[in-house]
Amino acid sequence: MGIFSRTRDIIAANFNDMLDKADDPAKMIRMIILEMEETLVEVRASAARTIADQKEMHRHVVKLDRLQADWGEKAQLALSKDREDLARAALVEKKKAGDMADQLKQEIAVLDDALRAYEEDIQKLQHRLREARSRQTAIAARLESAENRVKLRTLMSTERTDEALARFDQLERRVDYAEGRAEALRIADQSGTPSLADEIAALAGSDKIDEELEEMKRALGKDGASKED
The missing domain is CATH 1.10.287 (Helix Hairpins)
Structure with missing residues (x-):
């Protein structure tokens, strides 16, 4: 039992x-x-x-x-x-x-x-x-x-969490500083010696100016001829 x-x-x-x-x-x-x-x-x-x-x-x-x-x-x-x-x-x-x-x-x-x-x-x-x-x-x-x-x-x-968050803040500041330096270098490059692309673009622009100047000269030449007649 x-x-x-x-x-x-x-x-x-x-x-x-x-x-x-x-x-x-x-x-x-x-x-x-x-x-x-x-x-x-x-x-x-x-x-x-x-x-x-x-x-x-x-x-x-x-x-x-x-x-x-x-x-x-x-x-x-x-x-x-x-x-x-x-x-x-x-x-x-x-x-x-x-x-x-x-x-x-x-x-x-x-x-x-x-x-x-x-x-x-x-x-x-x-x-x-x-x-x-x-x-x-x-x-x-x-x-x-x-x-x-x-x-x-x-x-x-715990303090360890606070320390970890503080380290993240430091890392973010370092990244901001690095990005700032890169931006400053880019600006400096633009204000100094022109790049190859800039020189080629300038040549293309110069050709257009020369063409426009020639057109203006031809126009003046025609006007001068009409006055002599």
Whole structure:
């Protein structure tokens, strides 16, 4: 009965209350799962022993049934030989075998009830075990999330974070300085010796000016010729 009462206690246990009252919920759920796994192993082992006992009893019942038939045949033989005394003794033995067979059948019926109870308990324990493992996963996730939040807040509130941010500011200032120098150099290049592209562009512009000047000269030459006429 110990295994049954232990199983019933686990099946009826309220996980929520147990976890709420526990100082360490993660540790408590691990202990619950371990207890349930051990109990499940014990229940299955008890069920296996019960099945083995039941099979052995069935074999004895078969032997007793054969023994009854054998004593019945012997009683008939003795009676046919006018040995009523032997026939009566054979029937007495047949009855003994029958009584033993009936007793074993009653015990087999009791074991049938026990097996059904084992099967129900195993199913309930498996369900509760799945529930506990699911709770364990959820608790582990919540615990990890809480620890990460604590680490983040601790990191954000330490001097190391301030130092790191200050270093970022220094790096940004160095980048700004480098970009300023590059811009200054570009401006200096533009105000000094012209580049190859600038010289070529100037040549193209000079050609246009020469062409316009020639056009103006030709126009003046035509005007001068008209005055002489």
